[in-house]
Amino acid sequence: MVRLVLMFAAIIIEYVYGFPLIPLSVKDGCALVSEEVNLNRMEGEAVILSFGAFESVLKAHNIASPTAKYLITKENGTEDAAYQGGGRVQQHNKQLWFLPAQAADSGEYICTYRNETYCVTGSIKLQVYESNSVDMQKLSHPATAIVGEYLRLSCPSLDDFNVTGRMIQWHKDSSLNVPQRGRAAPFSQERGRLIIPAVRRSHAGVYTCQVRVLINDKQYKVNRILMLTVEGLDPVTTTTTTTTTTTSVPGLSMTYNPGLISSRRYSTIHTPVIQPPVIVSPVNGAIFESVHGSGLDLSCTVLTECQMADSTVVTWLVNDQSVESSYLDGRAVQGGRRVTRVSEGCHIELRLVVIAMTEEDVETELKCVTENQGGRQEVVTQLHLEDSTFTWLVVAVVAVSCFLTVVSVFLYILLKPKRKNKMDYFLARQNSTF
Incomplete structure (x- = not known):
C-alpha cells in the first residue's frame, strides 16, 4: 500500500512539475532514504544530528506535514527509548542534540516519519572519539x-x-x-x-x-x-654575486686604495609574480531568485591581467559538479565567454542560463570558479524560488481591471439613449429691400 501511494505521488509530481522522482525502496512498510553523510566528532563538544537528505526526500515527494511526528532512536533500539525530556541527549523536532557528546554515543541513529498514510525512515552514523585517542x-x-x-x-x-x-x-x-x-x-x-x-x-x-x-x-x-x-611553488628570489678584482700590469706604477682592490656588488632579481584572478561579480553568498517555470540568466565576471586572459579558466559548478554532470544538465547551459579590456586589466564574462526553475532547484549551490597560474578563487551562490503569490495577485488585479473596463464600455454603448431625429432646416435667402 505504501509503495503504491509513493508511486502515485511520484507520477503526479512528475506530471505537474515535469521532472521524475527517484523511487524509494521499502522495508517493513517504510520507505528507505539513502544514508546521510557520516559524522566524526570529539567527546566533550556539543553535537547536533540533522537528517538533511531525509528532509529533502520528504519535501521532494510533498509528503511532509507540519503536524507530522518524527521519532529518532539508536540502532537496535525501540520506539520506547526515544530521546525526550531535558537530559544530556534530547530530540528537538527532526534533530538530536548531544549536550555534550560522549564516546558511548557512537552508533547509527534512525529517524522515522509516520502518519496515517506514509512511513519514511532515514539513518546517520555518528562516531565520537575520545580526546586522548583522537586521530x-x-x-x-x-x-x-x-x-x-x-x-x-x-x-x-x-x-x-x-x-x-x-x-x-x-x-x-x-x-x-x-x-x-x-x-x-x-x-x-x-x-x-x-x-x-x-x-x-x-x-x-x-x-x-x-x-x-x-x-x-x-x-x-x-x-x-x-x-x-x-x-604550486612560491615565487623565487635569486641573488647574484659579482666579484671584481684588480689586475697588475708590469711597468705601471699606481697607488691603490686597499678598500678598492676588491669590491663586491650584489644585485637582486625578482621573478615577476602573476596576480591571481579576482571574481568581481557575483559576490559570495548571493542569492538568485526566480518564479517557478521561468528562466534565469546568470553572469560571472572575472578581473585578470590581459596577458593572462587566454589562460584564465572560468567555469560554473552545480553542487560541486560540472553543469554537464549535474542534475541541471539539459535545463542549464553555460557559454558566451567574452573578454573586454578595462582600466584595471581585462574582464572575462561567462554566462549560465537556467531554462526553467523548478522546486528541485531550491537551495541549489552554484559556484563560479576561476583559475590561472597566479592562483584560484571561487564564489558560492544559491538558487531560490520567488513567492509567486504577489505576482499572481498583480496579474489577477490587472485582468479584473481590463475585464471591468470592457464590460463598462459595452454597457455604455448598449444603454446609451438614442436621440430623436431633428427636423431639417434650410436658410431662406433674405432680401434687404422691400
Missing part, C-alpha cells in the same frame, strides 16, 4: 589552495548552531585541547572567516576554528579542523 586526519575537513590565491577559509559544519562571526576563533598548527593563541596572527579574520591574502607553501597545515555556543543558557565548545594543502 586528527579523521576529524579534519580537507581544503586545497594554490600559491598566490586570495583565500577565505570558513569554519565548516556550523549550520545547526546559532553562530556569529565574533564567536569564531582561529588557530594554526594547534592541538585540540590547548590552542596556541597568536599562531594565526599573520592572517586576518573577517566575519568569522580566516583571510590569507596571498597563499604561500608555508601556509599549509592544520587550522582549528573554535566556537563557543549557548544552548539552553549553557555554554558548550565546538571545534572544527581543516587540513590545508597548498599546491
Whole structure:
C-alpha cells in the first residue's frame, strides 16, 4: 500500500512539475532514504544530528506535514527509548542534540516519519572519539589552495548552531585541547572567516576554528579542523654575486686604495609574480531568485591581467559538479565567454542560463570558479524560488481591471439613449429691400 501511494505521488509530481522522482525502496512498510553523510566528532563538544537528505526526500515527494511526528532512536533500539525530556541527549523536532557528546554515543541513529498514510525512515552514523585517542586526519575537513590565491577559509559544519562571526576563533598548527593563541596572527579574520591574502607553501597545515555556543543558557565548545594543502611553488628570489678584482700590469706604477682592490656588488632579481584572478561579480553568498517555470540568466565576471586572459579558466559548478554532470544538465547551459579590456586589466564574462526553475532547484549551490597560474578563487551562490503569490495577485488585479473596463464600455454603448431625429432646416435667402 505504501509503495503504491509513493508511486502515485511520484507520477503526479512528475506530471505537474515535469521532472521524475527517484523511487524509494521499502522495508517493513517504510520507505528507505539513502544514508546521510557520516559524522566524526570529539567527546566533550556539543553535537547536533540533522537528517538533511531525509528532509529533502520528504519535501521532494510533498509528503511532509507540519503536524507530522518524527521519532529518532539508536540502532537496535525501540520506539520506547526515544530521546525526550531535558537530559544530556534530547530530540528537538527532526534533530538530536548531544549536550555534550560522549564516546558511548557512537552508533547509527534512525529517524522515522509516520502518519496515517506514509512511513519514511532515514539513518546517520555518528562516531565520537575520545580526546586522548583522537586521530586528527579523521576529524579534519580537507581544503586545497594554490600559491598566490586570495583565500577565505570558513569554519565548516556550523549550520545547526546559532553562530556569529565574533564567536569564531582561529588557530594554526594547534592541538585540540590547548590552542596556541597568536599562531594565526599573520592572517586576518573577517566575519568569522580566516583571510590569507596571498597563499604561500608555508601556509599549509592544520587550522582549528573554535566556537563557543549557548544552548539552553549553557555554554558548550565546538571545534572544527581543516587540513590545508597548498599546491604550486612560491615565487623565487635569486641573488647574484659579482666579484671584481684588480689586475697588475708590469711597468705601471699606481697607488691603490686597499678598500678598492676588491669590491663586491650584489644585485637582486625578482621573478615577476602573476596576480591571481579576482571574481568581481557575483559576490559570495548571493542569492538568485526566480518564479517557478521561468528562466534565469546568470553572469560571472572575472578581473585578470590581459596577458593572462587566454589562460584564465572560468567555469560554473552545480553542487560541486560540472553543469554537464549535474542534475541541471539539459535545463542549464553555460557559454558566451567574452573578454573586454578595462582600466584595471581585462574582464572575462561567462554566462549560465537556467531554462526553467523548478522546486528541485531550491537551495541549489552554484559556484563560479576561476583559475590561472597566479592562483584560484571561487564564489558560492544559491538558487531560490520567488513567492509567486504577489505576482499572481498583480496579474489577477490587472485582468479584473481590463475585464471591468470592457464590460463598462459595452454597457455604455448598449444603454446609451438614442436621440430623436431633428427636423431639417434650410436658410431662406433674405432680401434687404422691400
